[in-house]
Amino acid sequence: METIKLTIDNRPVEVPVGTTVYKAAKTLGIDIPVLCYMDLHDLGIENKPAGCRICIVEIEGRRNLAPSCSTACANGMVVKTHTTRVINARRTVMELILSDHPKDCLTCPKSGRCELQDMAVKLGIRNIPGQEYAEMSTYKKDFSPSIIRDVDKCIMCRRCETMCNDFQTVGALSAVNRGFMSVVAPAFEQDLEKSPCTYCGQCVAVCPTGALTEVDHTPKVIRALADPTKTVIVQTAPAVRAALGEEFGLEPGTSVTGKMVAALRQLGFDYIFDTDFAADLTIMEEGTELLTRLGKHLSGDKSVKLPILTSCCPGWVGFFEHNYSDMLDVPSTAKSPQQMFGAIAKTYFAEKMGKKREELVVVSVMPCLAKKFECQRDEFKVDGNPDVDYSISTRELAHLIKEFNVRFNELPDEDFDRPLGESTGASIIFGATGGVIEAATRTAYELHTGKKLERLDFTELRGMEGIRSATIDFNGLPINIGIAHGLGNARKLLDEVRLGKTNYHAIEIMACPGGCIGGGGQPLHHGDTSILKARTKAIYAEDTGKTIRKSHENPYIIKLYEEFLGKPMSEKAHHLLHTHYFDKSKKDIFI
Amino acid sequence: MSHIKVELKKEQVAKLKEICKSFNNEAGELINVLHKSQETFGYLPAEVQEIIAKELNISVAKVYGVVTFYSFFTMLPKGQHPISICTGTACYVRGAEKVLDEFKRILEVKVGETTPDGKFSLSCLRCVGACGLAPVVSVGEKIYGRVSPDGVKDILKEYE
Ligand code: SF4
Ligand code: SF4
Ligand code: SF4
Ligand code: FES
Numbered sequence: 039m040e041t042i043k044l045t046i047d048n049r050p051v052e053v054p055v056g057t058t059v060y061k062a063a064k065t066l067g068i069d070i071p072v073l074c075y076m077d078l079h080d081l082g083i084e085n086k087p088a089g090c091r092i093c094i095v096e097i098e099g100r101r102n103l104a105p106s107c108s109t110a111c112a113n114g115m116v117v118k119t120h121t122t123r124v125i126n127a128r129r130t131v132m133e134l135i136l137s138d139h140p141k142d143c144l145t146c147p148k149s150g151r152c153e154l155q156d157m158a159v160k161l162g163i164r165n166i167p168g169q170e171y172a173e174m175s176t177y178k179k180d181f182s183p184s185i186i187r188d189v190d191k192c193i194m195c196r197r198c199e200t201m202c203n204d205f206q207t208v209g210a211l212s213a214v215n216r217g218f219m220s221v222v223a224p225a226f227e228q229d230l231e232k233s234p235c236t237y238c239g240q241c242v243a244v245c246p247t248g249a250l251t252e253v254d255h256t257p258k259v260i261r262a263l264a265d266p267t268k269t270v271i272v273q274t275a276p277a278v279r280a281a282l283g284e285e286f287g288l289e290p291g292t293s294v295t296g297k298m299v300a301a302l303r304q305l306g307f308d309y310i311f312d313t314d315f316a317a318d319l320t321i322m323e324e325g326t327e328l329l330t331r332l333g334k335h336l337s338g339d340k341s342v343k344l345p346i347l348t349s350c351c352p353g354w355v356g357f358f359e360h361n362y363s364d365m366l367d368v369p370s371t372a373k374s375p376q377q378m379f380g381a382i383a384k385t386y387f388a389e390k391m392g393k394k395r396e397e398l399v400v401v402s403v404m405p406c407l408a409k410k411f412e413c414q415r416d417e418f419k420v421d422g423n424p425d426v427d428y429s430i431s432t433r434e435l436a437h438l439i440k441e442f443n444v445r446f447n448e449l450p451d452e453d454f455d456r457p458l459g460e461s462t463g464a465s466i467i468f469g470a471t472g473g474v475i476e477a478a479t480r481t482a483y484e485l486h487t488g489k490k491l492e493r494l495d496f497t498e499l500r501g502m503e504g505i506r507s508a509t510i511d512f513n514g515l516p517i518n519i520g521i522a523h524g525l526g527n528a529r530k531l532l533d534e535v536r537l538g539k540t541n542y543h544a545i546e547i548m549a550c551p552g553g554c555i556g557g558g559g560q561p562l563h564h565g566d567t568s569i570l571k572a573r574t575k576a577i578y579a580e581d582t583g584k585t586i587r588k589s590h591e592n593p594y595i596i597k598l599y600e601e602f603l604g605k606p607m608s609e610k611a612h613h614l615l616h617t618h619y620f621d622k623s624k625k626d627i628f629i
Numbered sequence: 630m631s632h633i634k635v636e637l638k639k640e641q642v643a644k645l646k647e648i649c650k651s652f653n654n655e656a657g658e659l660i661n662v663l664h665k666s667q668e669t670f671g672y673l674p675a676e677v678q679e680i681i682a683k684e685l686n687i688s689v690a691k692v693y694g695v696v697t698f699y700s701f702f703t704m705l706p707k708g709q710h711p712i713s714i715c716t717g718t719a720c721y722v723r724g725a726e727k728v729l730d731e732f733k734r735i736l737e738v739k740v741g742e743t744t745p746d747g748k749f750s751l752s753c754l755r756c757v758g759a760c761g762l763a764p765v766v767s768v769g770e771k772i773y774g775r776v777s778p779d780g781v782k783d784i785l786k787e788y789e
Contacts, residue, residue, distance in 0.1 A: 209688020214697045225689035226675050233690070 044115035059106035059117055060093055070095065070119050071128070071157060073135075074195035075107035076244060080502055080567040081524070081551045085200040085244075090193065091131045092157065095119045103127055132161050137172040138218075140190050147186075148248030151562055154193060177221060182230040183411040184237040184253055189221040192249040198222055198241035206525040206549070208357065210235040222249075234360045234622075238353035238525065238549040239407030239558015244565070252407050252559060255428040256438050262399040262427070263306045269391065270399045272307040273379045273458070274298060276314055277405040277469030277554035278432045280576040284561040284569070285436030286446045291572030293580055296451020301439045303452060312454045313402065314461030316379035317468045317477070319598070320350055321589035323615050324372040324474075325482040326606035328544055332486075332517075343368050345520065345535065345542040348474050350374045352412035353549030355619065357525050362532055363621040371616040375468065376402050376409050377418050379458065380425030381614040386602045387458060395423055402429045405469070405557030408549065417617055431559025460594040463494075463580070463587030470574045471523035471553035472499040472506065475546035479510055479519070480588045487513040494587050500578070502552060502571065505531055507542070520545040523553055635674040642680060644669060649684035656685045659695055663702055672706045708743045708750035710788050715765040717756030724777070725764040729753065731781040748788070 040055045046063050053062045063070050074090040076083075088108040095106045098116035103124060106117075118124065136158065143149050180187035194213065199222055202211045210233040214223050224233035242250045262270050283292040302310045327346065334342040347369040349355060358369060373381070379402070384395040402409060406429075412418070413426035430438070439446055454460070464480055467473030476499045483491055498508040499519065504527035510517045520542040522528040528547045534540045550556045555573035556563070563569045581587060589595065603611045637645075648665045652658035662681055667673050673696055682689040696702045714720075714729045729740070732751055736744050743750040759765050762774025766784065773784055 203688060203691070209690055212688065212690035212694035214690075214694045216698050216700075223690070225678070225693040227693075234688075 042111045042113050042115075044111050044113065044117060046117040047119055053111055057111050059095060059097075059104070059109045059111055059115075062111050063095075063106065063117070063119060068119055070106050071160060072107050073153065073157060073193065073246060074197070076195075076197050076200070076565045078551070078565060078567050080571070081205065082504070083200060083205050085195070085197045087196050090135065090195060092128060092135075094124060094127055094131070096121050096124050129161055129163065132157060132163055133166050135193055136163065136166050137169050138174055139193070140174065142191070142248070146191070146248040147251040147254065148191075148245075152248060153246035153564065173218065175218070175221075180229045181253065182235070182237070183414050184239065184407040185230060185235075185242055186251050186253055187223075187230060187249065188251070189223065189249055191247045192221050193247055194220060194222070195246055196222065197244040197246065198250060201240040201244055202235075204526070205551070206236070206238060206240055206357075207529050208234055208236055208238075208525060211241065236353045236356035236360070236525065236549060237408040237411045237558075238356075240550060241558075242407060243556075243558045243560070243562065252431055252434070253410055254434060255410065255430045256434050256441075258428050259401050259430060259438065260441075262401070265399075267397065268399045269308045269393060269397055270306070270401060271309045271311060271383055271387075271458075272302050272401045272403060273311045273313040273316070273376070273383075274302070274403045275376070275405055275409075275469070275554065276317065276466045276473075276577065277557060277560065277573070278403050278435070279580070280469060280555055280573040281405065281560045282432055282436060285433065286439075288447065289572070290569040291576045293576045294446075295580065296453070297446060297449040298435075299454055300449040300452040301444050301446055304444050304449075305438060305442050307401070309455045309458070310452075311379070311383070311458035312461050312465075313375045313379055313404075314465035314468070315458045315592070315594065316375035316382065317350075317465035317474075318462055318589035318592045318595050319378050319382070319615065320372055320375050320468075320474075321464060321477050321481050322595060322599070322606045323378075323611060324348065324350075324370045325478045325485065325589070327370050327372060328478065329482055329486055330607065332543060345518075345540070345545045346370050348478075348544075348546045349617075350468070350474060351548050351550075351554075352376075352406070352408040354525065354528060354547045356408065356411070356622075357528065357549065358532070359619055359622040361529070361623070362536070363623040365532070365536060366619045366621065368535070369619065371618065373418075373615055373617045374409075374412065375465075376404065376412065376426055376429065377617070378615050380413070380418065382598070383458065384420070384423075384425055385614060386598065390457075395420065399427045400425065402426050403432065403435045404429050405432050405554045405560045406550075407431060407558040409559075432557075433559060433561060436561070457594040457597065460592055461584075462589055462592050463582065463584035464589045465592075466580045466584070467577055469554045470500070470577045471548050472501065472521050472546065473553060473577070474548075475499055475519055475521060475544060477589055478544070478546075479517075481590045483510070483512055484588065485590065486515075489513060491588075495582075502574075517544070518542045522546075523548040523556075524551050525549050635676050637676050637680070641670070645677060645680045646684055649681060654684055654686070656687045659685060659687065659692065660699070663692075663696060667702060672703045674704060674706075703741070705741065705743050705750070706747065709748050710768050711750045711752065713752050713754045713767045715755070715757050715759075715763070715767075716753045717760070717763075719756070719760035720764040723763040727778045728764055728766065728776050728781060731778040735781060735785060749785075 041052050043052050073092045076085040088105045093106045094103040096118040175190050177189045202208050211222050279295040283294040331342050335344050349369045380400050383400050409429040413429045418425050464477035476496045506521045522531045552570040556570045678692045682692045716725050766773045766776045
């Protein structure tokens with residue numbers, strides 16, 4: 039490999055050709071500040087508009103200061119990152135960025151996690167010269183079911199655009215207008231709700247400021263908890279336990295399942311249940327659907343479509359409703375675990391408790407912002423009463439725990455309630471890319487072959503690569519499996535399926551990088567993808583630690599079918615656990 | 630951004646597709662495609678942008694982003710009589726702004742807009758090179774010099 043030698047802050051360093059000054063400095067442990075720049079290395083995403091100029095450094099022999107995030111190293115370069123000139127210029131840059139920024143920190147939803155705020159602190163900004171003359175932008179706030187856009191706080195780093203356009207290929211956002219009026223917005227500056235947005239939340243996950251945030255449902259949850267006429271039930275998604283600890287200063291990858299349950303009990307929820315239970319249920323339904331379709335297909339029934347696509351990710355569901363409306367019969371009809379849980383809670387469990395559905399409030403804790411939209415969809419309501427009342431993110435739960443004065447890190451480990459709190463290792467891995475299909479494989483294999491699996495870890499289905507495939511031997515029948523995470527990768531896979539170029543039997547798709555562990559509602563990773571890897575590890579470790587690791591062996595799932603649903607795909611199961619999709623390709627985007 | 634909803638005719642859609650095709654439906658040719666389309670239609674309503682986005686396989690948001698970035702592109706149809714007021718330095722110091730305000734007041738439109746009856750549209754432009762006549766106003770091809778706010782009424786009368 040060809041290398042380059044240079045010095046940064048008087049220290050020599052040798053880096054491969056093409057390395058930027060910013061990255062070279064990092065190898066020396068020098069953190070040059072950046073704002074617009076973002077490098078999600080493991081996902082192959084780099085946002086490098088070189089627009090903010092906060093990362094400027096002095097390079098000997100050059101007249102102008104250079105943006106280190108986009109300046110390549112050269113042999114013999116002498117770089118200084120903290121001369122008086124650099125420090126003054128960097129401060130001026132920051133003051134300019136802040137001059138038209140709302141001074142809202144006290145009430146801003148991003149406060150405390152805001153990269154812009156952190157930068158102001160780091161640079162010691164104490165006043166903003168000339169701000170009394172600075173014109174302030176006054177865009178209207180845009181409220182969608184999941185996401186709030188407050189573009190007055192936008193600093194035009196364009197990270198959201200990179201996520202939405204390059205990584206997700208949704209194309210809901212673009213920089214529009216010029217100069218002072220420029221913002222990132224949907225086409226024709228319409229509300230997000232009128233755009234092809236999937237509410238995956240990946241733009242929120244990378245926005246350095248309060249310009250993009252989630253709709254906060256915690257006030258409604260607090261009200262429900264205080265209402266003596268309501269029985270409040272909570273369900274927690276698999277990926278939440280692998281990340282919640284980060285909000286309390288714990289190492290990324292620390293599983294906090296027991297503490298989370300204890301905290302939820304302290305918050306006053308009447309029943310602490312687990313979305314994992316519903317994930318097991320999903321496997322029963324989706325797995326059976328796969329085997330039924332497969333059986334028909336093998337017996338020559340041409341009307342049956344393969345591959346079957348997973349349908350547990352509402353971001354992905356939104357994406358295919360907008361972009362693959364010609365293929366609406368390809369995905370599984372199984373609802374997402376969140377919605378399956380809600381449907382069972384407000385029927386089976388309500389009956390058990392002798393309560394009416396209106397007396398129950400179902401709250402979900404999700405790593406996801408699309409779930410906020412999903413639980414408001416009309417088809418998931420009975421006479422206007424939603425199966426899931428409120429969906430809060432991992433971040434919102436952390437906030438709730440803090441607001442309720444709970445010392446999280448000192449909590450003892452507690453257990454979920456029964457019956458809807460029992461789960462298997464198979465359901466936990468739903469939280470990582472490849473996990474749903476691995477869980478389905480464990481069950482479908484045993485149901486199809488009648489044999490016991492000897493090896494439960496299908497490591498060939500795991501990993502961080504955007505598109506993966508593997509063939510699993512179902513006792514002589516080779517089953518071809520495809521996996522994609524990130525909607526751009528999903529698009530690549532789906533385009534091939536549409537052209538009939540693949541021979542997959544089943545495909546798992548997750549909208550977010552790494553699967554739900556990288557969801558838009560998770561603690562912010564601030565561009566550090568090692569955090570995503572640590573969460574994935576925690577998920578698989580939880581699976582290994584479980585005694586029951588196959589969905590069809592969950593005793594409470596078996597009981598649910600015996601007492602209530604009959605068989606998977608029965609009429610009742612169909613009614614409660616399956617859904618249908620809508621063609622949104624022609625959604626009118628005009629007022 | 631306000632919109633006037635436009636129903637594109639079949640031939641117009643075909644024409645747009647043809648324009649895109651003449652640039653090989655390449656996303657990199659977006660600006661050229663927009664130029665050509667505006668030449669053909671006079672302006673770039675949302676419906677036109679949507680077709681272009683689809684043909685070039687890019688998002689509508691991106692197309693709109695480019696349309697709003699370059700002041701040459703417009704999403705509003707020009708009026709039958711497009712009015713331009715020069716706000717170059719010479720005209721400005723000689724009171725172009727007051728003239729502009731008078732146009733705005735009488736026509737009840739903002740800069741960049743067209744009157745509801747489609748008769749007049751209002752825009753500003755930079756120096757037309759007739760500084761000796763400042764402030765200068767043009768209506769269609771016709772140039773008016775030394776316009777005062779009081780003269781605005783008379784100019785408009787000519788087009789009634
Ligand atoms: S976006 Fe950041 S800097 Fe701006 S008001 Fe919110 S917390 Fe403060
Ligand atoms: S939520 Fe996802 S689809 Fe919607 S604007 Fe953000 S990145 Fe794009
Ligand atoms: S909305 Fe946020 S992520 Fe997008 S450009 Fe503005 S500040 Fe950056
Ligand atoms: S971080 Fe380098 S220009 Fe913004």
